[in-house]
Amino acid sequence: MMEPKFGLIKFGGSTLILSGAGNQHILWGMHSIAIILxxxxxxxxxxxxxxxxxxxxxxxxFVVGILDLIGAYPWMVGTAMVFVSQLAFAAWFIFLGLRVLGRMEEAVG
Structure with a gap:
């Protein structure tokens, strides 16, 4: 488990400033949400x-889901891989949106 040093937690080049040791649950909550996503x-x-x-x-x-699972561990894979994971997730949403719009035009036309 990550222990904060003087209220700072560093992972992957980013620094999260905490007011106390009890707030490290925020990071684990974000980690859990990323796995659920x-x-x-x-x-x-x-x-x-x-x-x-x-x-x-x-x-x-499926590929995006696997990348998201890998990106849920930012302290292990680094910021570059987390960025790739988030970029792939955004690209998948755009791809889905374009597919839905294409199906709407087929239904109307």
Whole structure:
């Protein structure tokens, strides 16, 4: 477990200033949320795989879910990998949005 030194926690080049040792639960809460988000992404891709959005969106989402799971450990992988994980997640959302817009135009036209 990370122990704060003089109220500072450093991981991956970022510094989080804490007012006391009890606040380190904030980091572990963020870590837990990142793991839950990655699992939710993977489960959502299981559903997307059989929907009209298509298998490419699902397979890209599987990769993003794995990257999110890796990015949930910033003190182990570093800031570059966390950035790649977050960038892939944003790209997946854009990809899904474009797929949904494409399906809307097919339904209207």
């Amino acid at each position: 990655s699992m939710a992404t993977i489960i959502l891709c299981l559903v997307i795989r059989k929907s009209v959005l298509g298998k490419p969106a699902a397979y890209f989402g």
